[in-house]
Each structure stands twice: as C-alpha cells, then as structure tokens.
Amino acid sequence: xxxxxxxxxxxxxxxxxxxxxxxxxxxxxxxxxxxxxxxxxxxxxxxxxxxxxxxxxxxxxxxxxxxxxxxxxxxxxxxxxxxxxxx
Amino acid sequence: xxxxxxxxxxxxxxxxxxxxxxxxxxxxxxxxxxxxxxxxxxxxxxxxxxxxxxxxxxxxxxxxxxxxxxxxxxxxxxxxxxxxxxxxxxxxxxxxxxxxxxxxxxxxxxxxxxxxxxxxxxxxxxxxxxxxxxxxxxxxxxx
Numbered sequence: 001x002x003x004x005x006x007x008x009x010x011x012x013x014x015x016x017x018x019x020x021x022x023x024x025x026x027x028x029x030x031x032x033x034x035x036x037x038x039x040x041x042x043x044x045x046x047x048x049x050x051x052x053x054x055x056x057x058x059x060x061x062x063x064x065x066x067x068x069x070x071x072x073x074x075x076x077x078x079x080x081x082x083x084x085x086x087x
Numbered sequence: 088x089x090x091x092x093x094x095x096x097x098x099x100x101x102x103x104x105x106x107x108x109x110x111x112x113x114x115x116x117x118x119x120x121x122x123x124x125x126x127x128x129x130x131x132x133x134x135x136x137x138x139x140x141x142x143x144x145x146x147x148x149x150x151x152x153x154x155x156x157x158x159x160x161x162x163x164x165x166x167x168x169x170x171x172x173x174x175x176x177x178x179x180x181x182x183x184x185x186x187x188x189x190x191x192x193x194x195x196x197x198x199x200x201x202x203x204x205x206x207x208x209x210x211x212x213x214x215x216x217x218x219x220x221x222x223x224x225x226x227x228x229x230x
Binding site: 020040046052053061063064065 | 098105108115116144148159160161162
C-alpha cells in the first residue's frame with residue numbers, strides 16, 4: 001500500500017510543475033534557495049497560485065515576501081501556519 | 088540633484104510564461120497581479136495580450152527593485168501601469184507601495200517598457216525627493 005504524500009512531497013510536486021528550476025527539484029534539499037536554483041519572480045507567482053489551489057488557502061499580503069517562497073522548508077512553514085489558522 | 092539621488096530597477100519577463108499563467112490560472116492570475124485598468128489595457132489576441140501583461144509584470148518587479156521592501160512586499164496591484172490618452176504609460180503607486188516610496192524618499196518615477204522576440208522588459212528610474220530639496224510626499228500616489 002502506498003503512503004500518503006507528506007506536505008513537503010506535495011510542495012515539491014508543485015515546484016516541479018511551476019517553479020521553472022534550472023535543476024530537478026529532487027536534487028535540492030529542503031533548505032536550498034529556490035531563487036538561486038533558477039526560480040524567477042514570475043514563476044514564484046505561479047507557485048503561489050498552485051499552492052493556493054492545491055491546499056485551498058490564500059496567502060495574505062503579509063506573507064507576500066521573497067522569504068516565504070525561498071525554500072521547501074520556508075513554504076512548508078508558511079503553509080503549516082496558514083493551515084493552523086484555518087483549522 | 089546628483090546621480091547618487093537616482094534609483095534604477097530593471098526586469099525581464101518571458102512572455103510565454105505569462106501566456107501559460109493566463110491559460111492555467113485564468114482570472115485568478117489576472118486579478119491577483121493586475122488592476123482592472125491594466126487588464127482592460129491588455130485585451131486582445133492571447134499572444135498580444137500576454138506581451139502587454141508581461142511588460143506590466145516587468146514594470147512591477149522593476150519598481151520593487153527601486154522600492155527595496157525589507158519585509159512584506161507590496162501587493163502587485165499597488166503598483167499600477169497607467170496608460171494615458173496619448174498612449175504613453177506611467178506608474179501609479181497606492182497602498183503599501185506608495186507608503187514605501189514615501190518612507191524611502193523616492194519619486195517621481197519614470198517608466199519605460201518594451202516587448203519583442205518573446206521577452207518583455209521594463210526600466211524604472213526614480214528621483215529622490217531629498218534630491219529636489221523637498222520632503223517626500225504622497226503627491227501623485229494614492230493612499
């Protein structure tokens with residue numbers, strides 16, 4: 001039986017589809033800088049919208065900062081915060 | 088005013104990426120990033136519209152490079168490209184972007200945009216209110 005994908009697995013899937021990274025997401029650890037790995041500002045908008053669709057949340061303006069989308073770990077922390085608020 | 092009083096921001100956007108975003112996210116993408124005025128100015132065949140939208144996105148990012156937010160970045164819609172009746176474009180800041188400009192003592196802003204061969208680019212140049220011997224104000228911006 002397959003295991004449920006973790007939050008970080010789902011984040012990595014969104015990044016693979018939308019971040020336009022110069023290297024495969026699987027080669028980056030959770031704290032690797034996604035902007036240094038090739039994610040553009042415009043690609044980060046797509047990542048944000050795809051995360052909102054997948055997790056049925058909306059990033060408030062206070063979270064619209066480069067650091068929110070800087071790494072898998074940073075996105076994981078932001079989503080966890082938003083999900084705890086909406087729970 | 089001296090050259091030290093000027094701030095410059097530039098940005099380059101792949102037009103095909105904007106076209107993909109419009110196709111994938113539709114209105115959600117448009118209404119999250121662009122104002123009603125900007126959306127109205129970018130009507131037309133998808134390829135043409137994507138070029139105009141990409142130039143505006145580049146303008147917003149170039150402006151952010153001038154504003155240099157330390158914390159939360161202003162909403163993209165608080166930086167608006169306004170098309171004037173004569174066809175030229177200028178920047179209008181409101182909300183958090185306008186407040187940041189005042190805090191940084193920036194303004195007035197000059198904007199130039201272009202798009203061709205799959206890419207859109209924008210350059211924003213800002214004077215410094217102190218460079219004009221005046222205090223920064225909200226004049227020309229909306230709160």
